[in-house]
Amino acid sequence: MGETTKPGLDGVIAAAKQAPGRGLPPVHLWNPAHCGEIDIVIRKDGTWFHEGTPIGREALVRLFSTVLRKDPDGFHLVTPVEKMKITVEDAPxxxxxxxxxxxxxxxxxxxxxxxxxxxxxxxxxxxxxxxxxxxxxxxxxxxxxxxxxxxxxxxxxxxxxxxxxxxxxxxxxxxxxxxxxxxxxxxxxx
Structure with missing residues (x-):
């Protein structure tokens, strides 16, 4: 994944960046109406992939990790307005x-x-x-x-x-x- 992001990721990035300092966004309080899937896979070795390509920017992976939530139906990246299901092979x-x-x-x-x-x-x-x-x-x-x-x-x-x-x-x-x-x-x- 290059320096640009896909449209579906822009909201995730914006929501995660709003967390004060190293604090975590309150993803457990967010219940967005829009749900979908995004082609992000966290492999067993901890490497994050987007559309089959490793996400090489460590800062971006850290950012995504702050809006990760585990729900009964799986793992999601969550913002106040959307919730996108991702795949986690073992532990995130x-x-x-x-x-x-x-x-x-x-x-x-x-x-x-x-x-x-x-x-x-x-x-x-x-x-x-x-x-x-x-x-x-x-x-x-x-x-x-x-x-x-x-x-x-x-x-x-x-x-x-x-x-x-x-x-x-x-x-x-x-x-x-x-x-x-x-x-x-x-x-x-x-």
Missing amino acids: FIATRVDAEDGALKFMTNVGDEVVAGPENAIRVEMDEASGEPRPYLHVRRGLEALIARPVFYELVELAQERQTPQGPQLGVESNGAWFPVGPAGAHQL
């Missing part, structure tokens, strides 16, 4: 960094969000049925999650401590007063 964001500070785990996403894991922003790990590999996620905001990048997940495993759970001994990490398992009970003993 990637957690690319973690720092352990003062009993909390602070994550950075590929779109510039800083998220402290805790009761409001849980870490969850699913096991891929086909490969048996862990698929770790972090809640970012309002149902939107970040896939935790593999190197970041390895850091979490290094920080993990064993706890006794009703399912047996389990490795997990603590952040902001909440404890999160990083794998199934007993998996670290195999």
Whole structure:
């Protein structure tokens, strides 16, 4: 996508730019009447594509991420006047960094969000049925999650401590007063 934008994207860009500072637009309060689809895909690796071409402008991807909303029928870019459905292959964001500070785990996403894991922003790990590999996620905001990048997940495993759970001994990490398992009970003993 070059320096120009398609007509359907102009409203999204204008709405996102109205957010004060790094604040997020109140997309959860917007209920526009006009709905449609736009050919934007967020791939599993976190790359955003428009009409089959990667969106190379990082600032534009960050802008779009601020007006992203997850509804029961899928993911949408939302403005006060329109709501356009997009495709998300896995999670819309990637957690690319973690720092352990003062009993909390602070994550950075590929779109510039800083998220402290805790009761409001849980870490969850699913096991891929086909490969048996862990698929770790972090809640970012309002149902939107970040896939935790593999190197970041390895850091979490290094920080993990064993706890006794009703399912047996389990490795997990603590952040902001909440404890999160990083794998199934007993998996670290195999």
